[in-house]
Amino acid sequence: MNITLRQLRLFLAVFETQSITAAAARQNITQSAASKVIAELETQLGFALFDRTTRRVEPTDAAIEFHAFAVDVIATMQAATRSVEELAALKRGKVSIAASPLMIYGLLAAPITEYRERFPGVRFELHELSTDETVESVRAGAVDFGLGAVEGELPGVASEVVYQGRMRAVVSMDSPLASRERIRLADLARFNHISLRRFFSVRRTLDQLVADKGVVLPSGVEVGTLTSALGLVKQGDSVLIAPSYAAKIAEEWGMRTIAIVDIPADAHRLSLIQRRLGRPTLATRKFLHELIPRLKAISG
Structure with a gap:
């Protein structure tokens, strides 16, 4: 059985209007197409959904029973769609970061505050950790990304220098x-x-x-x-x-x-640390898109 959302939406329209013609108009299809869709749905279910008369379409007992399930399915899909749309608009989400207290105060506090002013539904979780602990947290997937001074290749994580300072x-x-x-x-x-x-x-x-x-x-x-x-x-x-x-x-x-004067301008290098092959959340990707250029701009 392969019932489609199109079939369910049309079924609900017919159930509510008790008219194939009115339901077809609501769904922007022809009356003949609507009749065909309902007939296909009845065949798949194995029972009649409506008693057709010359004036109106009456739901059967089976249709009344099926109606509640159809409403639940459509409502669930609508909720899922709204959820994705809200995420896309960053009305909600979470960004989890690991870094030292120094970095959080000196480099991350202002960008986080400004981001939250624009996207107040996004929640930040800040983990004040040493660099070694940060790497382990990223590797374990406990945080979305970390900031720290790392050298060379590290197993399970990818790093990119994003800040160089005196x-x-x-x-x-x-x-x-x-x-x-x-x-x-x-x-x-x-x-x-x-x-x-x-x-x-x-x-x-x-x-x-x-x-x-x-x-x-x-x-x-x-x-x-x-x-x-x-x-x-x-x-x-x-x-x-x-x-x-x-x-x-x-x-x-x-x-x-x-x-x-005798310490190089790029003496202290900080890297963005992310889980290798990991995919950050939408809220995290948006934040990093703004954070990385900002850190590079204030380097030196």
Whole structure:
């Protein structure tokens, strides 16, 4: 049995109007075509749906029973159609992202807020994770995409560099360095540093940079959050080296940031991390279509 939506719609029209002619007009087909469709449906079902008289078409008991099922099917299809249309218009949806707290605040907060203003029905789930945890979450399909500093090919995921940024020194307003606009790594070696733990990709990037320069940055305190690091810097003479997108938090908190001249402009590279062969949701694709050019535009 292969009952079509066309047959069901016409059946409902005949049931409601009790007229083949009126139902045909409603469905924009001829009366003869409508009669043929109803006859085919009756043949497929194996019972008569209507008693035809010269004046009107009366539904049979079987038609009355069948009517409820036909209404359910059409209603389900209409709901499915509306659902797809709403998704297409981004009236609803979900975007799930994994990134470090630094990246969420410095790079993602503004784009997410602006996107939500235009598409308030789209819900965001933000997972504050280290780069290693981000990669695992993407690989497992727990999030739509991640942002992190990764190198080389990684099994199960695809990555694309979407942001390249500088590193800046963060100091308190009372620091001897507060008046400096530019500084070299060797000059920073004379001061004590607050370090982020090694699960932060920015920490691994910095370790490689200072090793390449042959510089040692003394650190007496290692922390697990940017908030802790900035709080310690603000209260003393210690230095924190942070990516430029995170350094702006320090400026908002009343601290100074200083350009480090011998660290390349593209020292800190962040990649978009997605599941290999995965297909993002419509809401995610739309967000990424806007986010990627934006990140590339503010690089450097």
